[in-house]
Amino acid sequence: MSPYSSDEVVATRVWDHSLFLRLLAFVKPHKKLFIQSFLILAALLALELTGPWVWRRALDGPIAASKAAGVVDTAPFVQSLLGWVAVYLVVIFIEIGFRYLEVAQIARTGQAVIHDLRRQLFLHMQRLDLTFFDKQPTGSLVTRVTSDVEYLNEMFTSGVVVLFFDMLKVVVIIGILFLLQWKLALTVTLTTPLLIGISIAFRGGARRAHRVVRSRLAALNGYLQEILSGIRVVQVFRREQRTSERFHEYLDGYFDANRRTIFLFALFYPSMSLAVYVIQGAALWIAVGLSLTGEVTFGLFLQFWFYLALLVRPIRELGERYNVLQSAFASAERIFQVLDTQPTVRSPETPRVIARGSGTPGHVRFEHVSFAYVEGKPVLEDVSFEIPPGTTVALVGATGAGKSTLVNLLLRFYDPTSGSISIDGVDIRELETGELRRRFGLVLQEDYLFAGTVRDNLVMDRPEVDADSLEEALETSRANVLIERLQGGLESEVAERGATFSTGERQLLAMARALAGRPDIIVLDEATASVDSATEARIEQATRSLLAGRSGLVVAHRLSTIRRANQILVMHKGRLRERGTHSELLAEGGLYARLYAMQFEVQDGAAEAV
Amino acid sequence: MRLLWQFFQRFLRFKRPLTLGILCIPLAQLADIGVTLTIGSAIDGLEGATDRGFLVGLLALLAILALVHSVFRYFQRWLIVVVSRRFEVELKQDLFDKLTSLSFDFHNKSRSGDIVSRLTSDVENLRMFLGPGLMYSLGAVVIVPISIGLLFTMEPALALTMVLPMVLMGLAMKAFSPQLHRYSVAVQESLADISHRAQENFAGIRVVKGYNREDQQARLFGETSETNRVNQIRLASVRGKTHAAIHLANNLTFVAILVIGGMGLVDRNLTNGDLLIFIDLTFKVFWPLIALGWIAGMAPRALASAQRVDELLRTESDIQEPRVPDPRDTFEGALELEGVGYTYAGAERPALSGVDLTIPAGSTVGIVGPTGSGKSTLLNLIGRLFDAEGEIRLDGVPIRNLRLPALRGALGYVPQDSFLFSETYADNIRFGADEDLDEPELRRLIDRACMTEEVAEFPQDIETLIGERGVSLSGGQRQRTCIARALARDPRILVLDDCLSAVDTETERRLIAHLREEGESRTVILAAHRLNTVRDSDQILVLDENGAVEDLGTHDELVQKDGWYGRTWAQQQRQEELSEL
Secondary structure, X not given: OOOOOHXXXXXXXXXXXXXXXXXXXXXXXXXXXXXXXXXXXXXXXXXXXXXXXXXXXHHHHHHHHHHHHOOOOOHHHHHHHHHHHHHHHHHHHHHHHHHHHHHXXXXXXXXXXXXXXXXXXXXXXXXXXXXXXXXXXXHHHHHHHHHHHHHHHHHHHHHHHHHHHHHHHHHHHHHHHHHHOHHHHHHHHHHXXXXXXXHHHHHHHHHHHHHHHHHHHHHHHHHHHHHHHOHHHHHHOOOHHHHHHHHHHHHHHHHHHHHHHHHHHHHHHHHHHHHHHHHHHHHHHHHHHHHHOOOOOHHHHHHHHHHHHHHHHHHHHHHHHHHHHXXXXXXXXXXXXXXXXXOXXXXXXXXXXXXXXOOOOOOXXXXXXXXXXXXXXXXXXXXXXXXXXOOEEEEEOOOOOOHHHHHHHHOOOOOOOEEXXXXXXEEHHHEOHHHHHHOEEEEOOOOOOOOEEHHHHHHOOOOOOOHHXXXXXXXXXXXXXXXXXXXXXXXXXXXXHXXXXXXXXXXXXXXXXXXXXXXXXXXXXXXXXXXXXXXXXXXXXXXXXXXXXXXXXXXXXXXXXXXXXXXXXXXXXXXXXXEEOHHHHHHHOOHHHHHHHHHHHOHHHHHHHO | OHHHHHHHHHHHOOHHHHHHHHHXXXXXXXXHHHHHHHHHHHHHHOOOOOOOHHHHHXXXXXXXXXXXXXXHHHHHHHHHXXXXXXXXXXXXXXXXXXXXXXOHHHHHHOOHHHHHHHHHHHHHHHHHHHOHHHHHHXXXXXXXXXXXXXXXXXXXXXXXXXXXXXXXXXXXXXXXXXXXXXXXXXHHHHHHHHXXXXXXXXXXXXHHHHOOOHHHHHHHHXXXXXXXXXXXXXXXXXXXXXXXXXXXXXXXXXXXXXXXXXXXXXXXXXXXXXXXXXXXXXXXXXXXXXXXXXXXXXXXXXXXXXXXXXXXXXXXXXXXXXXXXXXXXXXXXXEEEEEEEEOOOOOOOOOEEEEXXXXXXXXXXEEEOOOOOOHHHHHHHHOOOOOOEEEEEEOOXXXXXXXXXXXXXXXXXXXXXXXXXXXXXXXXXXXXXXXXXXXXXXXXXXXXXXXXXXXXXXXXXXXXXXXXXXXXXXXXXXXXXXXXXXXXXXXXXXXXXXXXXXXXXXXXXXXXXXXXXXXXXXXXXXEOOOHHHHXXXXXXXXXXXXXXXXXXXXXXXXXXXXXXXXXXXXXXXXXHHHHOO
16 A cells, blocks of 8 residues: 555646746736846856956967967066956956846846736735635635745746746857857767756656655655644554554655655766766867867867856756746646636626615615525525614524525625625615625624734724724724723734734624724624623623614624514524514524523523533 | 764764765765866877877776766765665654653643654754765865865965965855845745735635725735845845855956966966866865855754754653552553542643542443533543543552553543544554454444444445545544444443544434443443433533532432533433424
């Protein structure tokens, strides 16, 4: 049995033209940066080629002349030599300037592109349907805007730009070699395929070997993780020895895979240098022959020698660049998959506009609404009800009865599979989504506080929230007591996900947040977690003020909220089973009466067992 | 540094391959220098030659030297890097064995991410430093002095000027390293911020959408991304400077060669071959020097990793074997608990306190109470996963005096999280048994756990893989499999931690009947949320939310009283009724 997964053998494409064309669209706005990069790299290439030329001029000029002149005064030759040294110094100082520019400019270019891409990708993801977020774990969504984007950075910089220049360098150098001395160049050209061949053969092997190493390392770490989480079982069953042996097997597999890559690398570098020696030997043989006939001078030979060294590096790195390209294309594919996903919940082309003022508290109507997250598995079936302006509807029912789904549909996080939802007689699908959601005051069960100050979290950048409405909201929601307790008041920073606040306090803040927007309709998903009695009292009061004079849809867990509701809807397995006021439903002696007895009669045990 | 030395000694255990590998380094380097010298001679041989005859011998020499260089270079890398991987594997094994020996308390306290990173990135840092690091630095240590010495014999002035750029390079690296460090930390942090922002938004997407915050959040995200962009560019700028400094040093060496070598040629005290040797040696010294800088930069990280790995290796389990163990290893299964309690490290109040309980051999005891009342803690104390306050005795012997394997060998434990391994179904059950189980016995256990029908539907029957790469079991199936695993060791004491919560009512009835048969000869300790599970126990211990004993009695006694048990019983009965609607 192999403990390793099948990704040891999967391969992705190295070059995907259509993907590349799409990626080019992100390059366009930064054309200038790319052109600058190319110019810098071109200048650098020219400078790299100039140095050896100076050597040749110095050697074949003053030095050769001094030799030919025999024993005479050497001063003029030295002076001329020093002239070339001065030229050389100028060249290398300009060159190191460009070395700096090369690194800085490539980073600037790559970062500009991926910064754009990252923002655009994020904005796009934010606008996608909730179904998109339901389907994938948050961790893998985060990967899209982090490591996948990083890979693309590699692609734009060391992948495309540098690869292009490396190839250009190889071609230009070989071209110049031909111009300098075609016979010498021919030997080099005939032997360089050896280098390229080794580099490419190695790349293939190394990639496969690396993939095996990676997947075995993942298996090894997976086993470690598993044992750590099951350590109790291991210890109680006294299986330390057995797990140790298992771990050893994983280590063995990992070690074997590593030996393969070590072997490949151990082979690669020496064979590369051997190939270089072969080229050097061949060049030497030809050069000596040519210099005997006077066709090659020492200066020319030296220039050649320098160029050979320049030629080897890009070829050696060819394989690595190739692998970068490959992983970048895999990331690009994942990114475009996200970018190609379109939200189905969209604002209409010409949205209806309803005048909104204090006079319209919002009349909500659900008509024959059905909904399924997964086709064939309806979570809501044929639900119809109405929230007359200024009244509260409480949703009651067991977990999974469809209460939260109703809330999600009203906010248009999803669209119903059939049926319709309207506010003040207008189907919510005819409204601009932003305009629709602006009418709601939303308080969620696991309400979320974002990084930033308390004020940021209350205002949420809404233009309709001003100092007055904020103060009013804080007072109504009783959250002002909370704020007073904070050292920095409203300007205090919220710790990671509001960890500084208890569940109850977070709910109070969420209520303040909802109220600050002076909403028409309250959507409240009450928290189930138990809170201390002082906070409980405050939440109860806040809930009352929140709902007073507004239309409200409440997923209710608090008895006080349910009792005060104008209408109670009892949901059971996606259907609306009973409706009425508290006393009506109790008298009916149906589902509600039983639920009520179970949930609220024995307050203590109930929270535990449900 | 002493610590690093300590790990280096572990590394030195692989004497033979390491010695051979290290020997290869100077041989490879000398052959490499030999190649350069040969080429130099070839150039000089040209002086006054009329044909290429002189070259044949030199090229043959060059070929031999090149081959020798390649062979030694191959063995150098192969031997040393393989040793480094062996070192890695052995260190990981030692760490792993240490981890499985450490008490549950230790695992409770430490974050598993931290432990994993010690076994992965810390070990890797050490390996890189001791393996490839050693190889490259020895390479530099060999070639640099030899090259400079060689230059000194040829042209002392050149040798001296060659040292200068090297010093310059070292100084530049040293000058830039604080900045490099600062900006890489900044880049890392801003990347973490990006990831954090994204995480926050995707997890809180309902609030984001409900408040029309998409654009604003995207703007905030953009700002974070912008910070990262700026940091990346700053880092690149320092990198660029370092890069330029290295090239400057290298180029200045060439300038020195041009000046001094050129003058030497004019003055006739140097030859063309000498000049080529100077140039070629400069090429060959350049990369080892850069590698040396890279290794120096690695040292602080390796040291920090050494500390973290060493710390883990030195940790001792706080559950110790008794000094004078009781020799017993078979038991009747009678348990006595006297004033038993436990407080978790860092907790303000005890999770469990003052539990007195006598469990006769072969009897069944149920443990119930609200969440957080210490039921699981109590069960863990019996297996000495923690050491309890008060005393627990097995057959009259304090469990602290028993050998750990003997004590745990008597227990069949079914954990609350019904933890299974990603192995085959059969292996998961075999895990419980001390000896290998034959197939009929395996089938019998599966039948006891009411899993026969489900296992028959698995693609590869009992050899089917469990977990992500195989079939994923439902909560109830996992729980039942855990029961089969516990029964596999034919334990004197069966410890069941709320192991029927996800099993449907019908199966639960059958399972309880099976357990009762199995339990006739065993002591059974059964923690449960669903009171139905424990109603037939000989005695039921009720814990309150502070971990203290609220009541003790049989089902019939407890249900009469107006306590937690009575109320919860009534409420659960109603709930069951409701779910059957």
